[in-house]
Each structure stands twice: as structure tokens, then as C-alpha cells.
Amino acid sequence: HLARVPVSHRFPSSHRAAAMSLEATIAQKTAGTDASEVLELVLDGVKASKVTGLNQFTKLKVLQLNGCGLTSLEEFPTLPNLQRLELADNALSDGLDHLQDAALMHLKVLVLAGNKFSSLQGLESLASLPSLRELDMEGCAVAEENAYRETVFEMLPQIKYLDGVDGDGEEKDEEEEDEEEEDDDDDEEADEDVDSLLDEEGSELGGDSELGEEGADESDLGEGESELGEEEGEEGESELG
Numbered sequence: 109h110l111a112r113v114p115v116s117h118r119f120p121s122s123h124r125a126a127a128m129s130l131e132a133t134i135a136q137k138t139a140g141t142d143a144s145e146v147l148e149l150v151l152d153g154v155k156a157s158k159v160t161g162l163n164q165f166t167k168l169k170v171l172q173l174n175g176c177g178l179t180s181l182e183e184f185p186t187l188p189n190l191q192r193l194e195l196a197d198n199a200l201s202d203g204l205d206h207l208q209d210a211a212l213m214h215l216k217v218l219v220l221a222g223n224k225f226s227s228l229q230g231l232e233s234l235a236s237l238p239s240l241r242e243l244d245m246e247g248c249a250v251a252e253e254n255a256y257r258e259t260v261f262e263m264l265p266q267i268k269y270l271d272g273v274d275g276d277g278e279e280k281d282e283e284e285e286d287e288e289e290e291d292d293d294d295d296e297e298a299d300e301d302v303d304s305l306l307d308e309e310g311s312e313l314g315g316d317s318e319l320g321e322e323g324a325d326e327s328d329l330g331e332g333e334s335e336l337g338e339e340e341g342e343e344g345e346s347e348l349g
């Protein structure tokens with residue numbers, strides 16, 4: 109396993125984000141783009157104590173907030189389409205239950221490496237993330253606990269990799285995982301296409317129904333004319349007789 113390098117060391121100071129607020133940086137990075145079209149946001153190094161200014165980015169799939177100085181996950185935004193969340197090298201020590209309230213039903217990868225988590229019990233709330241496959245706690249005090257790996261895999265049966273290694277001690281195969289992610293993306297696109305098609309068919313069906321009602325009205329009109337014609341014919345025969 110390669111040693112982790114903190115974000116502050118990976119990016120020279122001249123390349124790190126300027127001292128702007130998180131919300132100002134988000135506004136700058138997404139200027140001219142509709143919030144519903146933003147799928148990825150990399151905000152590494154932008155200083156903030158908690159995550160704000162993201163509620164409108166409901167289609168976001170990837171969010172990186174590494175090395176931001178975060179101390180709290182309170183009021184974490186609701187991001188129902190988020191698949192990857194990186195929060196490495198911050199000052200987080202608890203509060204993972206706030207992710208439970210953020211409707212992260214599709215979150216697959218959660219990176220919490222280099223934080224201050226020290227309690228195994230504090231990880232229990234992650235069981236509410238049904239799609240979670242990878243959890244990275246490397247460099248956190250909790251990773252030094254006795255029976256750490258066994259306890260986490262038992263507590264979170266949905267995950268496949270903990271700190272880049274599966275339950276059998278095998279390291280993650282990046283190529284295999286990339287292929288699985290592509291397949292998942294294809295499945296999601298197919299589901300969206302099906303939903304779109306069903307909406308279109310429903311709309312067309314509604315039009316056919318209206319057309320059918322018009323036809324029924326015309327049929328009723330025809331019957332009325334026919335009955336009127338028969339009545340007139342009977343009256344004519346009576347007068348002739």
C-alpha cells in the first residue's frame with residue numbers, strides 16, 4: 109500500500125485555491141453553467157469549516173473537498189445523485205450521521221482518510237448508505253483499533269473495499285472497478301432513457317384518448333341524426349296515408 113500524501117503537500121501553495129469562501133469558489137467554478145448540468149466539483153484546498161452552497165447541485169456525481177479544514181458535516185447538502193465523496197485531510201472527528209440525512213442513496217465511494225475519527229461506533233451510521241462499496245479511513249486513529257477491519261466489514265456489510273483492500277486481503281483492481289462503474293453508468297443512462305420513453309408514450313396515449321373521445325362524440329351525433337331521420341320518415345308516411 110502506498111503511503112498517503114496530504115493534499116497540502118500534493119499541491120504547491122502557488123497552485124492551491126486562493127483564500128476565497130467556499131460559496132464564492134463554487135460560484136466562480138460554475139459561472140455560466142446551469143446547476144443541473146454540473147456533475148463534478150473539485151474544491152480541494154478551499155478553506156471552510158463545513159460544507160455550504162451546494163444545495164442546488166442535485167445532479168452532482170463527484171464532490172472533492174480534500175484538505176479544506178472541515179470540522180463539521182452538519183447541514184451537509186442533499187445530493188441524491190452523488191456517487192463519490194472525498195473528504196480527506198480535514199479535521200473531522202464525528203458527525204457521519206449527517207450524511208444519513210443527505211439522501212446519499214447512490215454514494216459508492218467515501219474517502220475520509222487523514223481525519224480525526226477515533227471511534228468504531230461513529231462509523232455505524234454509514235450502514236444507512238445502501239450503495240457504499242468503498243470506504244477509506246487510512247491515517248485516522250480508528251484504523252489503529254484492534255479488530256478494525258473485521259469490525260467495519262461486519263458493521264457495514266455493503267462495502268467491498270476498506271482502505272483499498274477487500275475482506276480477503278486482496279487489493280482493489282482499478283481496471284475491474286472502472287469497468288463496473290462504466291456498466292453502472294450505462295445502466296443508469298438506460299433507466300433514464302426508459303423513463304423518458306415512458307413519459308413520451310404516456311403523453312401520446314393521452315392524445316389518443318382525447319381522439320377516442322372525439323370519435324365517440326361523432327358517433328353519438330351520427331346516431332342522433334339517424335334517429336331524427338327515422339322519425340321524419342315515419343311522419344311523412346303517416347301524412348301520406
